[in-house]
Amino acid sequence: MKRFGPSLYFASDKVIFDSINQRAVNVDLVRELLEERGIFVSTKTSKEELAKYFSRLTADYFDHQSIASKLGRIAKKERFTAFDIDNEIERDQIVDAVKEMKKEADDRGEVLNFDTSNPDRIVIEIAYDHIDYTKTELRQVQPRDAIIEFIKDTSGKYSVRNTHNNYTDSVVEKICKFLGEASGETISKTTVNLQSHPEATKRTAFFEALIKGVDNHELVTVTEAFCYKPPKGKLQDDDDDDNDEKELEDSPLVERVGLRGRAVTKSLVIDGLYKSGYYIIKVIWQVKPKISLDSDIFELEAQFSEPGDCTGFSYQTKRVLIFEEGKITDKTRHPKAAEEAALAQMIEQAAKSAYKAITGS
Template identity: 30%
Template sequence: MGLLIMRSLHSVTDKALDDVLNQSEITLNELRELFLARGILISKETPRKDLARNFSKFSHDYYDHQKIASYIGSNNRREKLTAKVIATKLEVDEIILAAEKLKADIESRNDLCQISTIDGKVRLNVSYLSTNYGKSDFKQVITKTALIEVEPSEKGFLLRRPENEQTQEYEDVFLASLEHIVASRSAEGEKQESLNVKEISLEHINTPKLRTKFFVKLINGLKGYVLDDVTDAYVYHPKPEKIKEQDGNTETGIHIDRASLKGEGVLKSEEISSLYERGFYICKIKWRAKEDLVDPDIYEFEAQFSDQGNFKDFSYLAKGVKKYKGNGQYNKNFVSLSKNEETFFAKLIESAAYSIIMEIEKEKA
């Protein structure tokens, strides 16, 4: 039960509790549940501010805070995914051994981890406490879950995880364990074998045109789907060395390094064309694609390189689907995808991205 150990630096104040209960994000039914859990019935006629003030006077604990945090949606944000290919030849047993070492490391932090295997795929389901003291009291310390998957691929094993600092730490521990396992396979006196890890990156190709080409080919390259439209494009321009060396706020030292364009058809706009001419390249994009079928559903995607200057740390997300109703009509809103659909599109994007990287590298060579 290590996850229940509190690791916050302070407790929530009565005022913070009063403030959060006055937010419209918490419904009156949820307020009623809080009181009912203490054996108290409340009237529909009682003003919210009175209910909040009275509840904040009660003693409250970790479980109360977690329940209230769940009401204000602190755990609902879906994170982008990121992936790497482990190209070194490995056995599933070696993957499991490294996973068990990561599990031990996670549990040493008083977090929870479960390992499961099926058809050569190793999964780690992790529950951990995430802290962000820049947020309001009830969003500073929240329980998050993460699925880390290692599955066989044509190139070796593919490691997929949510894109955030915590799972990056887990990945580092896992890969370090694998590195040690691979090195230990070498006989005494032989050169130690090293772990070969490949990621989706154009760090060594800094041509703006080729970096933009990656995204243009990606949004047009999902097998079985046809580009419908681009809704958001974010472009980046690294700061030139001359400006980096400038001191003071002279006119020649001014440099705009990023811009965003929103709206349908942004890749066809004159604005983005002019940015291309000035050396900008796309670093993040949101787009929609239709199934290559009669009466297709519309899917929404997002992809980016978080390290914009080096064009690395690639992440992606299948955001949702707008269902086709018939007679040329669609549902009004996009809805979330199932876990199986998310995994399907993750593999589709990964496959397309790796192929495009290889193509661009050959073109540059």
Template identity: 30%
Template structure:
């Protein structure tokens, strides 16, 4: 497909679009004062933001002025949750490289995406910079420049693909997997088997909750500390009659509520959680802390969930932050700091390993 050349957009924001945009908290009063000063209008810094906004909206704005407003409102490239999948089979590096090159060519030909391909040892990384649009937001807040990295690492039994849990990354990863599968078959190899973390075949609520119980207690190099938040789900295949007489209050509760969230110290030991669990609710999202086994190791807060709670598919996870150990007080700090790039990659790898181990345990115990 050849790239379609088109001219610039003729969209011009209305006065209301500009007013709504300038009212956002990301647009500071100082930014508005600076804008007016560049136009030769001097105002007091004590003037209200409302008055500044009304003054600017009454002015004739140029294309560069629209870009200035849009730039102020662009969302930062926030840290997305991570997911992974595995293609089991005999995959050569040349096939991985060829698949990445094909996807890169397709993306650059059909869009304005910037794609970079790098290799470091057994790891091949496809970095894509693209513009994401969210049309649920006001006009000047819809555009966000994002970057996603898809890592393809060769393993003994195939390749592991790690990627952000975003729509763009999933679309690109599906293209990569499709091309690699076709190349392996064309080369005379066996069909690649795709494996991911899923509890869709395990429909029992207790089993699904046990997956998370094994997960939080089996992170390599960490000792489980505490669960601070759980989200539970109840899926009933057959809807009950609203007026059906039922002496069991648990069944009536489950027929009206299918989601619940609990937060606080020791959530798993709370009476409320145990009551919901008995009624057929199961965990689909959990936030917990664990302490690193090393001397004066930090306490790390993890999060894991299934994006589709009814089927327990679309598994994703993230590292929320680190509580550093304070040798002076002999306790961990109460303030959480963000992880470094190295820590984020290391801890995400540990969650990946723990999730695979937890899935293996529940499948081995209950079958699938």
């Protein structure tokens, strides 16, 4: 059963202190909260002392809302997923479906905007609140942005790219439902998944082909690889002690194994995992553009969110390692929007090519 924490009815001093004293909250945010009350503090004062002082101040409902909104700004970067629409659909049908979705979003108090300036692309952005009762009280409501793109390819068909989470996936499903009602037929999708290919060797080969298949980029190294082995059924009672021992030895007591370092896919450890029936479900790797010797290095991530049947393929550009003075440094930066968009397209194409390579289709 999924567990939930307490919902917020009243923000006590302890609730406020615990919320702003978390490691994820930096001291600058606490100073900002105090400055809004006309209180200026020394840069030498610790965050814990500032949190203790602020939590003792009187706060009303609007103060609680302000604090919660500031704490809710902390959100990790989300992965993207994509699929191809097999049906022949018109651009106007997509726009009409998005307008229907906008009406529903308005009724829920969400903000949906869409951009149709590019004739080959429709971009949808939705500002919504993500509620997670497992967080501390003042961080249970987190403002987030959902991004959905309808992209027209050279054949005239559309593919869909969106942030990969339950909320955005449900919005995409509703838009596809509106499209199906408008066209009079169910929308058919083609996704990258290995559900019909349970062989461990094929599932690992998919990722091996993917990391080497990013167009116009060469593989630098693999820094993380996560392996998985589906659990067997419960052990059956048996009077034969030898059989019991053999079943225990053969049963995968460890379902998931994570390896971190450099060139982890070339280690002897992972070779042993392959022989034991494990296969890769998530990989983080680094690539470098071929066009320049002194270009920055991009760190990418791809995974199947459902490891058992290898569905829910998603990816992201995690960060960029800066190349400086003839070598790669420890300095990093966020990828630019243009870089992220280009790499997203290349990862999607590499995933399709990897799927074709292992299936022959």
